[in-house]
Amino acid sequence: MVQFVHPARQDITLAGVLAALADPVRLQIIQGLLTEPACMSCTAASPCDIPKSTLSNHFRVLREAGLIHTTKKGVEHRNVVREADINARFPGLLKAILKHAGE
Amino acid sequence: MVQFVHPARQDITLAGVLAALADPVRLQIIQGLLTEPACMSCTAASPCDIPKSTLSNHFRVLREAGLIHTTKKGVEHRNVVREADINARFPGLLKAILKHAGE
DNA sequence: TTCAATAGTCCCATATTTCCGAACTACCGA
């Protein structure tokens, strides 16, 4: 049984969030998750020419940075951006970053 | 003769900026540079227990990401945060990040 | 001019991290 690690709101660090978003693939994933209300990893996540194991790793990084919340839903995983937590912890940060993400 | 590489404003990328700021040491450096109007690397840069070569590398990363501008001033190097360029390229980003940097 | 000191870079060996193929687990439907 896979158990996911989600840091508590107060354990989310700025350096962690920045490191997680410093990768173009992960930036795209977050963007994709914000347009789709609830996404599964592999298929809905942007660049589909990326190996599954690499993608799984990217999702783990995002999860451990506190950026997304993952729940098992049958055979797939539903990922949601923890907007409320990030905005509570670092107001304005997420919006400021994502505003420029598609360049 | 050491020649510094400074990307043009339009070549500054979001992922590059985020990656550069994702390191606590570099975040501290930028913060230090913004309080001091013009800083030399080694001495004024925050954690002084960091080896020179590592520090020099951090400054190179910040420089190549377009976050700072370095000029030779005699024996030392003057580093200035390229606030105008960053703000023109990604308005609000730098402020949003640095607002939470000291946590 | 020459010597010593200082700021910083460059080189290179080690340590850490990332990437990705392959094997594995979990769940669902036929």
Added chain:
DNA sequence: TCGGTAGTTCGGAAATATGGGACTATTGAA
């Protein structure tokens, strides 16, 4: 129970970061 799909884990190769030591450039003093 079997096969397919979604995703994780493992392990080795590739890329990157760290830091010690040698090197360069500049300045100031003897």
